[in-house]
Amino acid sequence: MAIVAQSSKYGDIGRAILAWAVGLLFFFPIFWLVLTSFKTDADAVKPEFLFFFTPTLENYLNMTENYDYWRFATNSVITSVFATVFALAVGIPCAYAMAFKPTRATKDVLMWMLSTKMLPAAAVLYPMTFLTKSLGLFDTHFMVIVVLMLINLPIVIWMLFTYFKEIPKEIIEAGQMDGVNTWGEIREILIPLAWGGIASTALLCFIFCWNEAYWTVRLTTTEAATLSKLIEGNRAPEGLFFGRLSAVSAAAVGPIIVLGWFCQKQLVQGLTFGAVK
Amino acid sequence: MSNRKLPRMLQSPAVILLLIWMLVPLSMTLYFSFIRYVLNNLRRPEWTTPSISNWRGLGNYEFVLKSKDFLFAIQNSLLIVCSILFLTVVLGVLIAVLINKSFPGQGIVRVLLISPFFVMPAVNAVLWINMILDPVLGLQGIAVAGINETVAGLRNTPLIGGFFSLWPEFNPISFRATQTSAYAVIMMVTWQWTPFAVLIFMTSLQSEDQQQKEAAILDGASAWSQFRFLTLPHLGRPIAIVVMIQAIFHLSLYAEIEIVSRGNGNKNLPYLIGEFANNNIGAASATGIFAVILANIVAIFLLRMVGKTLME
Numbered sequence: 001m002a003i004v005a006q007s008s009k010y011g012d013i014g015r016a017i018l019a020w021a022v023g024l025l026f027f028f029p030i031f032w033l034v035l036t037s038f039k040t041d042a043d044a045v046k047p048e049f050l051f052f053f054t055p056t057l058e059n060y061l062n063m064t065e066n067y068d069y070w071r072f073a074t075n076s077v078i079t080s081v082f083a084t085v086f087a088l089a090v091g092i093p094c095a096y097a098m099a100f101k102p103t104r105a106t107k108d109v110l111m112w113m114l115s116t117k118m119l120p121a122a123a124v125l126y127p128m129t130f131l132t133k134s135l136g137l138f139d140t141h142f143m144v145i146v147v148l149m150l151i152n153l154p155i156v157i158w159m160l161f162t163y164f165k166e167i168p169k170e171i172i173e174a175g176q177m178d179g180v181n182t183w184g185e186i187r188e189i190l191i192p193l194a195w196g197g198i199a200s201t202a203l204l205c206f207i208f209c210w211n212e213a214y215w216t217v218r219l220t221t222t223e224a225a226t227l228s229k230l231i232e233g234n235r236a237p238e239g240l241f242f243g244r245l246s247a248v249s250a251a252a253v254g255p256i257i258v259l260g261w262f263c264q265k266q267l268v269q270g271l272t273f274g275a276v277k
Numbered sequence: 278m279s280n281r282k283l284p285r286m287l288q289s290p291a292v293i294l295l296l297i298w299m300l301v302p303l304s305m306t307l308y309f310s311f312i313r314y315v316l317n318n319l320r321r322p323e324w325t326t327p328s329i330s331n332w333r334g335l336g337n338y339e340f341v342l343k344s345k346d347f348l349f350a351i352q353n354s355l356l357i358v359c360s361i362l363f364l365t366v367v368l369g370v371l372i373a374v375l376i377n378k379s380f381p382g383q384g385i386v387r388v389l390l391i392s393p394f395f396v397m398p399a400v401n402a403v404l405w406i407n408m409i410l411d412p413v414l415g416l417q418g419i420a421v422a423g424i425n426e427t428v429a430g431l432r433n434t435p436l437i438g439g440f441f442s443l444w445p446e447f448n449p450i451s452f453r454a455t456q457t458s459a460y461a462v463i464m465m466v467t468w469q470w471t472p473f474a475v476l477i478f479m480t481s482l483q484s485e486d487q488q489q490k491e492a493a494i495l496d497g498a499s500a501w502s503q504f505r506f507l508t509l510p511h512l513g514r515p516i517a518i519v520v521m522i523q524a525i526f527h528l529s530l531y532a533e534i535e536i537v538s539r540g541n542g543n544k545n546l547p548y549l550i551g552e553f554a555n556n557n558i559g560a561a562s563a564t565g566i567f568a569v570i571l572a573n574i575v576a577i578f579l580l581r582m583v584g585k586t587l588m589e
Binding site: 114131153232256 | 288301375385388390395396413418468531532535554573576580
């Protein structure tokens with residue numbers, strides 16, 4: 001028995017070391033990106049594993065000058081925030097009706113919504129370009145917001161639906177007894193009760209909007225261009241500007257990674273539509 | 278207001294918006310796919326405006342089917358999606374089982390592991406192709422050069438020198454090249470999405486029946502048979518969901534392909550559509566319809582597999 005216990009102890013240590021190695025391996029590219037962002041452009045292209053060097057903030061301080069970073073970042077914030085807000089404004093009433101007043105069609109509607117996510121964006125690339133250009137909406141914040149909202153709406157509704165389903169119907173019905181109308185029900189009962197779920201839906205929607213790289217690249221040039229467009233436009237610096245490119249990349253992904261750390265659990269529930277708990 | 282109308286009214290903004298979003302551009306694509314429509318043609322200027330008088334019937338479809346890139350793009354789409362799915366699921370299960378038992382720093386390892394999932398695709402591609410995979414300046418080039426140097430040094434040592442002189446000089450691989458760019462894309466997307474699979478499998482493992490497991494241990498079941506007959510069946514549903522969600526995302530992969538090689542040797546259907554759309558809108562639209570059909574086949578298959586479990 002003692003032998004068994006001891007060998008499993010060594011097994012535990014081995015397992016912990018292996019787990020740490022895997023974790024560090026997966027994080028290493030991000031670490032390397034951040035490390036490179038503190039190197040001068042000259043240090044960044046030295047063909048050696050350069051771990052010890054004189055760090056510089058130059059790349060971050062010159063982000064505006066080199067890449068006009070803040071304009072793109074502002075666009076990313078504006079479009080992602082508004083797209084999220086509108087998706088929730090449309091999604092909450094919809095998910096409320098589906099969760100508390102389901103009809104026979106509800107399941108099919110939900111499935112159909114998910115299937116719109118499977119429509120390949122590229123299939124409608126030219127019509128979308130054509131429509132936005134002829135409506136004079138090309139390269140406008142409005143258009144980016146509308147598109148971001150629409151591509152995320154199915155997931156937002158699904159997530160909200162799974163959260164709302166967990167709320168006992170009786171609580172909502174009690175409100176009806178008190179003579180509260182539907183909007184009152186949503187505003188005063190549902191939203192306070194499902195606040196956590198709504199917040200994580202919003203967070204996930206925001207992350208998806210921020211990282212979106214098809215329509216934001218294809219439907220903008222300068223005015224409404226987001227960080228995805230900025231990075232994509234500087235894709236091949238041929239080694240010359242690794243330092244400054246790393247800084248702007250790190251600045252583009254840093255806030256989202258930190259946000260992501262806080263919503264890991266909700267992410268699972270949301271992305272699997274509550275099917276994995 | 279009647280009890281029946283109300284739910285419909287609350288759902289209608291979302292339904293109408295999604296319906297417009299789906300139907301309007303798609304029917305335009307369908308229309309363009311049946312006419313001659315190009316952006317620039319000096320000889321036939323009438324083709325540059327969409328019009329029913331430029332009807333081409335199935336001509337665009339024929340053109341696309343005959344183009345040498347089309348079959349390649351479909352093969353490549355499937356190669357990329359299937360490789361990523363296979364790698365993320367296998368790695369995801371292994372890593373999830375590995376870090377599921379508690380150990381010192383489990384929380385930190387979780388945070389480290391999940392981080393790649395939140396990196397925006399454009400940054401992912403720029404980071405991997407330049408700073409990691411570049412044959413000279415990237416970590417790959419540096420590592421290969423380091424190995425070569427070490428081997429060269431060892432050749433002159435007594436005793437083992439003879440062994441090392443048999444070693445060839447290693448060459449770094451250029452991942453922007455025609456034959457290899459697809460692998461670069463597979464690598465970077467696998468790096469980004471394995472954390473997603475791990476996260477979901479881990480969550481699922483936490484609800485695994487511990488009593489059953491203890492019973493199995495008492496019965497003397499080996500670690501392998503515990504994994505094979507208890508853990509793996511338990512992960513069936515999460516695996517199906519991971520496959521479905523990833524298939525949705527990876528069939529429309531674009532930014533990574535654009536950044537790695539501008540589609541050189543590595544076109545998938547979305548990329549081919551983008552290329553056609555630079556001039557030949559008719560062909561781009563026909564390719565788009567093929568992409569929709571492919572996505573539908575995959576979707577029907579996946580929804581059959583997962584749809585029911587989602588609806589419980």
